[in-house]
Amino acid sequence: MVSAASSVTEKGIFLFSEFRGLSVKPLGYTECILEPLSLPESPGGVDAVESSPYVPCIFCKECYVLAEQNQLLKHMIIEHKLVIADVKLVADFRSYILYWKRRFAEQPVTDFCSVIRTNSKAPLEEQDNYFLLCDVLPEDRLLREQLQQKRLREILEQQQQERYDTSFHSMCMFCDQEFTGNRSVLLNHMAREHAFNIGLPDNIVNCYEFLAVLQGKLDNLQCLYCEKVFRDKNTLKDHMRKKQHRRINAKNKEYDKFYIINYLEFGKSWEEVQSEDDRELLDNLEEDWSDWEEHPVCAVCLFCEQQADTTEKLYLHMQKSHGFHFPKIKSEHGLNFYQQVKLVNFIRREIHHCRCYNCQEKFESKGGLISHMEETKHIAFLPARSTWDQPQYYFPTYENDILLCTLSDSEDAKAEDQSEEVPVVGEDISSLKALKQSSVLNQLLWKENKSQEKF
Numbered sequence: 492m493v494s495a496a497s498s499v500t501e502k503g504i505f506l507f508s509e510f511r512g513l514s515v516k517p518l519g520y521t522e523c524i525l526e527p528l529s530l531p532e533s534p535g536g537v538d539a540v541e542s543s544p545y546v547p548c549i550f551c552k553e554c555y556v557l558a559e560q561n562q563l564l565k566h567m568i569i570e571h572k573l574v575i576a577d578v579k580l581v582a583d584f585r586s587y588i589l590y591w592k593r594r595f596a597e598q599p600v601t602d603f604c605s606v607i608r609t610n611s612k613a614p615l616e617e618q619d620n621y622f623l624l625c626d627v628l629p630e631d632r633l634l635r636e637q638l639q640q641k642r643l644r645e646i647l648e649q650q651q652q653e654r655y656d657t658s659f660h661s662m663c664m665f666c667d668q669e670f671t672g673n674r675s676v677l678l679n680h681m682a683r684e685h686a687f688n689i690g691l692p693d694n695i696v697n698c699y700e701f702l703a704v705l706q707g708k709l710d711n712l713q714c715l716y717c718e719k720v721f722r723d724k725n726t727l728k729d730h731m732r733k734k735q736h737r738r739i740n741a742k743n744k745e746y747d748k749f750y751i752i753n754y755l756e757f758g759k760s761w762e763e764v765q766s767e768d769d770r771e772l773l774d775n776l777e778e779d780w781s782d783w784e785e786h787p788v789c790a791v792c793l794f795c796e797q798q799a800d801t802t803e804k805l806y807l808h809m810q811k812s813h814g815f816h817f818p819k820i821k822s823e824h825g826l827n828f829y830q831q832v833k834l835v836n837f838i839r840r841e842i843h844h845c846r847c848y849n850c851q852e853k854f855e856s857k858g859g860l861i862s863h864m865e866e867t868k869h870i871a872f873l874p875a876r877s878t879w880d881q882p883q884y885y886f887p888t889y890e891n892d893i894l895l896c897t898l899s900d901s902e903d904a905k906a907e908d909q910s911e912e913v914p915v916v917g918e919d920i921s922s923l924k925a926l927k928q929s930s931v932l933n934q935l936l937w938k939e940n941k942s943q944e945k946f
Contacts, residue, residue: 576625
């Protein structure tokens with residue numbers, strides 16, 4: 492008789508035979524299986540995992556949809572004691588998990604992670620070891636940077652495509668006007684006509700998805716700024732208009748993926764990048780002011796190349812070297828600021844043309860002119876005011892003439908202006924009837940009526 496074990500074995504062989512399509516006889520026969528049998532394998536391996544829409548656990552076969560990222564993280568903390576630091580700053584979460592799944596299969600987790608012991612003062616059996624995976628590990632930081640660069644390249648390519656895309660087609664969210672061509676036409680329309688500005692078109696990526704998210708909120712009667720929900724469309728419109736809520740909430744992280752700035756720098760959000768830029772600008776301003784060294788600006792003499800860093804020094808030089816006493820001339824002629832400007836420009840022009848501003852004699856060189864003016868004392872006296880007090884001399888002869896910036900009104904001119912002020916005396920209005928009868932307006936009206944009677 493055949494034993495029970497032999498019977499079971501025969502049944503198993505017949506099952507395998509049927510599955511493989513082979514005609515294998517029972518063990519009693521001389522024919523036997525010369526090659527090992529295997530069941531058909533389901534498609535799998537690394538390639539299958541990478542092409543799957545699910546994200547696997549690093550340690551086990553549990554898988555989660557990418558949108559359930561937090562559930563996966565919770566699972567790995569509870570079941571496997573693994574904590575991943577700064578997950579929100581990982582550019583491609585799925586690729587990150589797949590990479591470490593392969594690495595943990597090759598080496599122990601302790602080769603990569605810091606060990607955190609909890610309840611360290613409790614008995615040994617009550618203590619737990621957690622493993623921290625973070626960018627302190629050079630390999631982890633390099634992986635995060637590579638994923639960031641890859642994502643940045645993809646985003647820049649997408650943005651470049653959208654910038655030059657002429658097949659864009661969408662409707663305005665506020666007036667239902669239809670727009671075709673480039674996305675900038677619609678965005679500029681909403682900013683100009685509806686005061687709804689979501690940023691410059693060149694700063695936005697995935698524009699179709701962005702507009703769909705905003706339109707979905709409005710369809711659900713939700714304010715885009717305060718995100719409150721209203722009972723009907725008209726109430727929502729009035730609210731957004733009166734409260735000036737025609738803008739998006741910058742604190743809503745849902746919008747971050749639509750702005751190119753959030754992809755530019757590894758490990759930083761747009762708020763951090765902007766605050767660093769502002770802080771750096773303020774620091775630079777403080778440094779610039781603290782290191783400031785004032786360089787004196789020098790004015791040039793009217794008659795030679797001599798320079799001085801103060802007007803007092805320059806006036807003293809012109810008086811001693813050339814006999815031209817500018818403060819005395821200004822005081823004697825009562826020159827105000829504008830007259831001084833015209834006089835300086837007049838003298839500059841005459842000297843430039845090598846012409847004496849008193850006798851109008853021309854010379855071959857500037858040196859010959861100055862010698863003549865000093866010998867004849869023509870340098871110390873001004874020609875008639877009508878010669879130089881002309882509108883054309885409002886314009887500087889030399890555009891970088893620092894002397895013009897140092898001029899000021901003379902004290903005599905100021906005193907004269909103050910003395911010319913006429914005091915205003917209030918009328919005595921105790922007798923209004925007498926005041927009306929003696930008013931000069933009566934005489935003017937009488938003359939006006941007489942002239943009209945003639946015509």
